[in-house]
Amino acid sequence: MPVLEMQGITKRFGPLLANDQIDLTVEPNEIHALLGENGAGKTTLMKILYGLYQPDAGSILIDNRPVRFRSPASAIAHGIGYVSQHFSLVPTLTVAENIVLGYEGRSLLQRREMEQIVHETAQRFGFNNIPPDALVRDLSVGQQQRVEILKALYRDCRVLILDEPTAVLTPQDAANLFETLLDLRARHLSVIMITHKLEEVMAISQQVTVLRHGRVVGRRRTSETNPTDLANLMVGRSTAAVTRKANHQASTASALNVRDLWLQDRRGVALLRGVSLTVNQGEIVGVAGVAGNGQSELVGVLSGMIAPDRGTVEVRGNALKLGDPRAFNRARVGRIPEDRLKGVVSDLTVAQNLALEQMEDFSRAGHVDYKRIEQHAERLIREFQIKARPGDRARTLSGGNIQKIILARALARDPVVVIAAQPTRGLDIGATEYVHQKLLEQKERGAGVLLVSEDLDELLMLSDRIVVMFKGEITGRLDATTATPETIGLLMAGGQQDRQANAISAQPLSGRDHAGLPT
Amino acid sequence: MLGFRLERSPAPLWVRSLIPLIAVAITFLIVSVLILIAGAHPGEAFYELLINPLTRPTARAEILVKATPLLLTGVAVAFAFAGGYYNIGAEGQLYAGAVAAAWAGTQLHEQPALVAIPVMLVCGFAAGMLWALPPAILRIRLGVDEVVTTLLLNSVMLFFVSALLNGPWRDPISNWPQSPTIAASAQFPQLFARTRIHLGFLVAVLALLAFWWIFTRTRFGLELRAAGLGREAARFMGVRVGRVVLIAALISGGIAGLAGVSEVAGTHYHLIDALSPGYGYTAIIIATLGATTAPGVLMATLFLALVDIGILSASRQLNIPVYLGDIIQACLLLVALATLLLNRYSLRRSQP
Numbered sequence A: 001m002p003v004l005e006m007q008g009i010t011k012r013f014g015p016l017l018a019n020d021q022i023d024l025t026v027e028p029n030e031i032h033a034l035l036g037e038n039g040a041g042k043t044t045l046m047k048i049l050y051g052l053y054q055p056d057a058g059s060i061l062i063d064n065r066p067v068r069f070r071s072p073a074s075a076i077a078h079g080i081g082y083v084s085q086h087f088s089l090v091p092t093l094t095v096a097e098n099i100v101l102g103y104e105g106r107s108l109l110q111r112r113e114m115e116q117i118v119h120e121t122a123q124r125f126g127f128n129n130i131p132p133d134a135l136v137r138d139l140s141v142g143q144q145q146r147v148e149i150l151k152a153l154y155r156d157c158r159v160l161i162l163d164e165p166t167a168v169l170t171p172q173d174a175a176n177l178f179e180t181l182l183d184l185r186a187r188h189l190s191v192i193m194i195t196h197k198l199e200e201v202m203a204i205s206q207q208v209t210v211l212r213h214g215r216v217v218g219r220r221r222t223s224e225t226n227p228t229d230l231a232n233l234m235v236g237r238s239t240a241a242v243t244r245k246a247n248h249q250a251s252t253a254s255a256l257n258v259r260d261l262w263l264q265d266r267r268g269v270a271l272l273r274g275v276s277l278t279v280n281q282g283e284i285v286g287v288a289g290v291a292g293n294g295q296s297e298l299v300g301v302l303s304g305m306i307a308p309d310r311g312t313v314e315v316r317g318n319a320l321k322l323g324d325p326r327a328f329n330r331a332r333v334g335r336i337p338e339d340r341l342k343g344v345v346s347d348l349t350v351a352q353n354l355a356l357e358q359m360e361d362f363s364r365a366g367h368v369d370y371k372r373i374e375q376h377a378e379r380l381i382r383e384f385q386i387k388a389r390p391g392d393r394a395r396t397l398s399g400g401n402i403q404k405i406i407l408a409r410a411l412a413r414d415p416v417v418v419i420a421a422q423p424t425r426g427l428d429i430g431a432t433e434y435v436h437q438k439l440l441e442q443k444e445r446g447a448g449v450l451l452v453s454e455d456l457d458e459l460l461m462l463s464d465r466i467v468v469m470f471k472g473e474i475t476g477r478l479d480a481t482t483a484t485p486e487t488i489g490l491l492m493a494g495g496q497q498d499r500q501a502n503a504i505s506a507q508p509l510s511g512r513d514h515a516g517l518p519t
Numbered sequence B: 001m002l003g004f005r006l007e008r009s010p011a012p013l014w015v016r017s018l019i020p021l022i023a024v025a026i027t028f029l030i031v032s033v034l035i036l037i038a039g040a041h042p043g044e045a046f047y048e049l050l051i052n053p054l055t056r057p058t059a060r061a062e063i064l065v066k067a068t069p070l071l072l073t074g075v076a077v078a079f080a081f082a083g084g085y086y087n088i089g090a091e092g093q094l095y096a097g098a099v100a101a102a103w104a105g106t107q108l109h110e111q112p113a114l115v116a117i118p119v120m121l122v123c124g125f126a127a128g129m130l131w132a133l134p135p136a137i138l139r140i141r142l143g144v145d146e147v148v149t150t151l152l153l154n155s156v157m158l159f160f161v162s163a164l165l166n167g168p169w170r171d172p173i174s175n176w177p178q179s180p181t182i183a184a185s186a187q188f189p190q191l192f193a194r195t196r197i198h199l200g201f202l203v204a205v206l207a208l209l210a211f212w213w214i215f216t217r218t219r220f221g222l223e224l225r226a227a228g229l230g231r232e233a234a235r236f237m238g239v240r241v242g243r244v245v246l247i248a249a250l251i252s253g254g255i256a257g258l259a260g261v262s263e264v265a266g267t268h269y270h271l272i273d274a275l276s277p278g279y280g281y282t283a284i285i286i287a288t289l290g291a292t293t294a295p296g297v298l299m300a301t302l303f304l305a306l307v308d309i310g311i312l313s314a315s316r317q318l319n320i321p322v323y324l325g326d327i328i329q330a331c332l333l334l335v336a337l338a339t340l341l342l343n344r345y346s347l348r349r350s351q352p
């Protein structure tokens, strides 16, 4: 008898059908992987299960009894626990306070009692190294995640939902997490784990449900499937062999020259540690790395948004003023930001967003020529096939079309350098292909493209060279024609590249088999 | 049971454009209850409040007199709000302008009106700007919250005015705590015979037009809007956010200063403690209700001025307290802010 059944769940966000008649069945003692690309609707489905969203149609059964969750409180009462992608801990409170507070009926405890209870719960589930009296802000990300899990366990959850739990973890932490999950399963809990990483599915789950574009496109017993099969389901095409779209033809003239970038955050933690790299004209250089190893900061510096503590950035030999987006604009650095909502003002119109980067061209003596702004927008809308009118507010557009606005703006002025950060994140396959094609076009016309992506296939497909970042440093430089996902994966996990042999030695990583690393 | 839930997506445009009307409607509902408690008939009261003033020429003129400082402070606040700079200090900046006008007005006895009036306007604008400068710099350089600093500077300015009026500026003739009367040539002329509508109204209309023009036609206006609607994204696109916001904050202070000049030179002819019954605060309601657009600010100003005048006749005729006028304003602000949330969230019926 299944512990949990979701039947015919449908959820719309305006015109977008995020969940379309989804069925999901979870058995007791099961680690159930919910697999799908970004935007497939995984988080939405789980938020419905946790009472955060109300479904437009469909029903939920727990122990074969229909239930309706109006709020997380009622979901919790039925034994659902949810650890979201973004933790909901209060950084300035202790672990014990975070776990106990807000749980009805137990809010008036003494500090000591609270810590005792948390300690006991932690012991019961074999969670060591989480001091109940520590402040959450002093914990590592991996530890914080454990606190979130403990919080759910403390509330007696029987079905634990984890939303992309490994996205923020080091490989070591991921391995530990998987051990914990197997342990919880042995204690008769069911786990739903959201992921888009095939190896994780293979390593830990018993059952897989695959979503694509809001629909269930496959259900498999893990023992009866393999990564290629899952990949086919997930993306609707075979990624077994990545076909390289790029052919190397770069000149030796450099387009972008980055030298010795150093950056610390306010607490003095080093985010960039001496990053140097060159992108030649007519070349795409890929930057790989597990999220949080300095790629965001590198992109921030190369977009002019962050001034590093030290280092220089040259475009065709001219040093730029750092921390000044205008300088990058003027040097014709086309920039695609990691978070596309930081690239457009969503309450301004499409035309205004397309024009703001080059107001010099659209105003005379401080007076804006709105007519020309509109014509400019119409041209780019046609050229980049954006589904919008010039006067539409950017916020009314889909993610793919917002990305096209950013792309159009970045590429419209024949850039010398293109900084593309996660340019296809959350886009559907059509839009993804379109972005790829545009980046290749830029390379062909001689721009130097820096492509930062978490998608290894994308990097291997487009790049001429790939650099790997780990802990704020570039730890590997590979030729994309000879690089394999395995070598890159090892470098991403902190392995070292031996320059002479061009071989890679992995650091000892306990539990690597569980983490099943190389993506 | 019917349930409603807020979801984080903007309400449709037609809902958002109805926000001010919804705010007004809800306010009237609340006020109706209060009128009933005060022992009057809401229908009659609203007639006295909103319709009657429009039927009498003298009352119509008084509405425009009242609208003069409100329009200036309203434009001032809207200017800053549009750039995401929450200038709560229009009241203090108004008094700064008034002090400058009261001072300049007494130095200009020899000058013709054509010199005296512009000099006074410039002085008032500069004084308002100066008073708005420290919070703006603190905010842009150090990130100090301008809501707190501009608000606190209001009290500082009021105490300063009090000190002036009870000390060096006390009128030597009447011995009242009021500044000496300004030169005749510095006093604003009436615009229409037999009304109290003065030059200040023209200044206010010009300020409104300038506001409209800057916002819809100039590069600065577009960049200011971008900065107000999305600071990081604006910066990403090359808007010099700090500079743009600083200029907006200063213009905002300057226009609020003009409201002070207008009150001194157009209505009172000297500086008094009670020059403003809170025009700088009412302006916050105006800017919010008017959604920081020029037409919106104009409508909100006229409406609030109407209520201000109407409540006087309503209270005379029906014996209801004049404080109802303040309550209407306060309700409007609260309801407007609450309904403004619809800008970011939309109300969804949850399934029964």
Ligand SMILES: Nc1ncnc2c1ncn2[C@@H]1O[C@H](COP(=O)(O)OP(=O)(O)O)[C@@H](O)[C@H]1O
Residues within 6 Å of the ligand: A013, A016, A018, A036, A037, A038, A039, A040, A041, A042, A043, A044, A045, A399, B008, B009
């Ligand atoms: N609150 C929301 N409002 C509007 N659209 C949303 C909302 N939440 C998610 N979406 C959209 O629904 C789709 C599915 O999103 P999500 O469930 O987060 O995908 P996943 O978790 O599989 O990456 C995406 O296109 C996303 O943009």
Ligand SMILES: [Mg+2]
Residues within 6 Å of the ligand: A039, A042, A043, A044, A085, A163
């Ligand atoms: Mg998700």
